[in-house]
Each structure stands twice: as C-alpha cells, then as structure tokens.
Amino acid sequence: MVKRARIRQPKDESIRCIPLTQGQKAVVDAEDYEFLMQWNWLAKWDDGTQSYYARRRVQKLDGLEATHLGMHNALMGAFNGTIVDHIDGDTLNMRKSNLRIATHGQNAWNHPTRRDNRLGVKGVR
Structure with a gap:
C-alpha cells in the first residue's frame, strides 16, 4: 500500500x-512523476556526503533479505554498482538533466573538501 504525506506542487x-x-x-521531471509515485520513498541521511538520498525498500529474489534502491538509480536504470552522479551536488534533485552515469573519479569531484583536510586542497594526502 502506498501512503505519503501531502505536498504542494510547484507552479512550473x-x-x-x-x-x-x-x-x-x-x-523530478514531470514525465517521471507517475512512474515514481508507485512506491513509497524515504529520505536516508548520508554522513559521508552530509545530505539526504531518496531510496525505497526492495525485496531481494530470495524473499528473505531486503535492500534499498536509490531513486537516481531507478531513473537512470543503473543497477549492480553503476554510479549515478548528481551534477549540481543536490542529491534530491532527480531531474534527468542533473543525473549522469559516472566513474568513481567523476563522482568524487562533486564532493566537498574533507573537514580534516589541513591544506584545503583536494586529492592530497
């Protein structure tokens, strides 16, 4: 059963x-809205990126375990470890113009400098 809070939609x-x-x-893009509204989505905080991700619970084929599927992965058809990058860094902006399939290196460029970085330069240890 799908249940969700009411939300005001943008004028756009x-x-x-x-x-x-x-x-x-x-x-999300209006064209993806009905597809995604089939499921309940949750906001999962990620300490590493200091942001929320939209996820839903998915039952594995064995019926015993469950896993989570990211909304960005569902939209891009990216499964089995494929990385989907949010171009603008906003992890709740699921418009397709903001999503891309990426390598680990491409995805890392969106990450802010680590808090324990004393030099203020990315990629230096």
Missing part, C-alpha cells in the same frame, strides 16, 4: 515533487 509544470520521509522532498 515541467517538474514535480515527490514526498519523502523526514520532511524531505525529491524534485
């Missing part, structure tokens, strides 16, 4: 918002 009809848990919302 090319985008829609999908409610998540923890008072968060994901912004």
